[in-house]
Structure formats: structure tokens, C-alpha cells
Amino acid sequence: MEPRYIIIMDFSTGELIKIRLTDEQLISSEEYEDFGEFLSSLEEEYDFRLKDCLYMTCHNISERNYNL
Template sequence: METNYVILLDYSSGEIIKIRLSDKEIQKSESYEDFEMFLSTIESKYNFRLKDCYWMSVEYLKERSYI
């Protein structure tokens, strides 16, 4: 599975953060043994703190909302 999207649940602010990784970011992420280490390198770019988030990575983004 190739990671194209990262979804973060920021429990300190109550935000859902959806990130579509660029081709450059995807290549960079593959150079890390641990994907979480890669995520720590993009915290400032996307304005989140990894220690305050649960996250998942997916190849395809599908959404459902019951709001």
C-alpha cells in the first residue's frame, strides 16, 4: 500500500486534519524506517503536534459524515 493521505485526529483542539501528501513528501516518507518519524518532519508545515494526535495513513481517502 502506498501512502497518499494522512488523517490526524487532534484531540487537543478537536480537529480532523486531512493531508494529501505531495509526490516529494511520499518519496521522502519512504526513506524513513518509521513513518511516524516522517510525520514529525511535517508538523510545522501543516501546523499540528504529533504528540497530540492519533493518525492513520491510507492510499485512497473515502469519507462518510452523519452530521
Template sequence: MSKKQTKFVLLLDYAGGTLIKIQLTKKEQEESLEYEDFEDFLHTLEDKYEFRLRNCEWMSVDEITEREYGF
């Protein structure tokens, strides 16, 4: 079974109350497939995108759908 490439990563940085949306480049998508654990790959992105995984909850998705209430 082959791994599926992830297009987007959403991180909720609860230390700063920040929602971080990252659209992975093709190179990053391909590189992510080299990791057994996707979270290990995310650690390689911390400096580039200025987040600390230890302060975040995350999810990976192929499409982003958003809903907002009261804005």
C-alpha cells in the same frame, strides 16, 4: 519487499477536536520511503501543516472514504 507510497495522512487532533487531512505531495511521498518508521517522517511535517503529533492519532491511506451522520 519494497515499501508502498502513502498518498494521504489523516490526523485526529484531540487537543483541538480537529480532523486534519493531508494529501502528500509526490516529493513527500518519496521522502517518506526513506524513513524506517513512518511516524518519524510525520514529525518532519508538524510545522508545515501546523499540528503536533503528540496530540494526535493518525492513519495513512491511499484513498479517503468519508461518512457523516447528523450534519
């Protein structure tokens, strides 16, 4: 089972981007040997440049915020 969520930290814009992959995107991701290559295919759709980012994947998403 592939991870459903991608969390991207974009250093060029200071943004935190959270993406919930669709069923179609999950199927498409399995066609790539490297997940980074798949993620590169999403750059235009979600307006980020992978070379300016760090990312992680997860099956469930949870978050905590402090002093915001």
C-alpha cells in the same frame, strides 16, 4: 506503494486534519525507517503536534458524515 493520504485526529484542538501527500513528500517518507518520524517532520508545515494526535494512512480517501 506508500499511502497517499494521512488522516490525523488532533485531540488538543478537536480537529480532523486530512493531508494528501505530494510526490515529493512520498519520496521523502521512504527515507525514514519509521513513518512516525516522517510525520513529525510535517508538524510545523501542517500545524499539529504528533504527541497530541492519532493518525492513520490510506491509499484512497472516502468519508461519511451523519447528522452534521
